[in-house]
Amino acid sequence: MTSIAQTDAPGVHPHHRHGWWWKTLIAGLILWAVTVVVTGVTLNSNLIPTLILIGSFLVPFCVVLFVVERVAGNVSVLQVILAFFVGGMSGVLGASLLEANLNANFWTYIMVGFIEEFVKAAILVIVGWRVLGKTARQGALLGATIGAGFAAFESAGYAFNAAITAQGIDLTSLLQTEMLRAILAPVGHVLWTAIIGAALFGVARGRDRFRWSFLILATYVGVAILHALWDSMGGISSFLALVFTGNALEQLQYGFLMPRTAHAASNLATTLYIVGLALATVLGILALWIALGRPTRRSIAARRAAALAGPPE
Numbered sequence: 001m002t003s004i005a006q007t008d009a010p011g012v013h014p015h016h017r018h019g020w021w022w023k024t025l026i027a028g029l030i031l032w033a034v035t036v037v038v039t040g041v042t043l044n045s046n047l048i049p050t051l052i053l054i055g056s057f058l059v060p061f062c063v064v065l066f067v068v069e070r071v072a073g074n075v076s077v078l079q080v081i082l083a084f085f086v087g088g089m090s091g092v093l094g095a096s097l098l099e100a101n102l103n104a105n106f107w108t109y110i111m112v113g114f115i116e117e118f119v120k121a122a123i124l125v126i127v128g129w130r131v132l133g134k135t136a137r138q139g140a141l142l143g144a145t146i147g148a149g150f151a152a153f154e155s156a157g158y159a160f161n162a163a164i165t166a167q168g169i170d171l172t173s174l175l176q177t178e179m180l181r182a183i184l185a186p187v188g189h190v191l192w193t194a195i196i197g198a199a200l201f202g203v204a205r206g207r208d209r210f211r212w213s214f215l216i217l218a219t220y221v222g223v224a225i226l227h228a229l230w231d232s233m234g235g236i237s238s239f240l241a242l243v244f245t246g247n248a249l250e251q252l253q254y255g256f257l258m259p260r261t262a263h264a265a266s267n268l269a270t271t272l273y274i275v276g277l278a279l280a281t282v283l284g285i286l287a288l289w290i291a292l293g294r295p296t297r298r299s300i301a302a303r304r305a306a307a308l309a310g311p312p313e
Helices: 020-042 045-068 077-098 106-127 136-163 171-187 189-202 214-231 233-244 248-252 259-309
Strands: none
Touching: 020 045, 020 171, 045 077, 045 136, 045 171, 077 106, 077 136, 106 136, 106 189, 106 214, 136 171, 136 189, 136 259, 171 189, 171 259, 189 214, 189 259, 214 233, 214 259, 233 248, 233 259, 248 259
């Protein structure tokens, strides 16, 4: 007869699901709103760093809490937190160094996508090297954590640049930047690195060591291209709007757009931008579902086989 202690997996950390991630999100939104009001009333510039930190880190940190409540195996809470902070900082620094000499052109978005996803994947390998029993689920959760850290530090930089202008601190631009990036964070870096993590760990099939497969390379290339499309969606939507808006291209040959044409092109560009981001999000979620689906089917088949075999004597 097998005892309960013998059937428990070794090194499992009992993370209870109390929904702290959404509770923290609500509390953080309230604190952020209060900070916005106090900053607007008092015009105290000392509160700007607080606004940047809360606005940039709230959603990514809630992703970490979401992971902590679901991660299993020998992954500890400390490892998840270190993956968020160290992985995020290292990712931003590494990507900045590799992107320093890139020229601003069409291929910049492609190069940025490949560079940033490579850096995050390399950090994921380092963080997950000692994770025993590697599965796609574990890889997706750790990947989401590193992606959240990258998104948090990157968003802080964008928020800072939006706030500092030649006329002083632009609070409206800062808040708009934070809200937009907070909304898009879960379907940006978090989703992309989760896909790579699911593929990287899923190939190991429950083993303790990483294995190489062309599936990993294909996933990396696909995610990098998806990243590039996401970043370039503004330019793509603007170009398509000009193409499909009456005689906009003909007017541009004379160096200007009629007000009515410019207004129509602007509205169409906004619509195409939203549709493009939604399409990229759907493709990313589908890719993650596929990456998680393969090991899940195997595990279900294994559990069914074990059930048919009966309990050990």
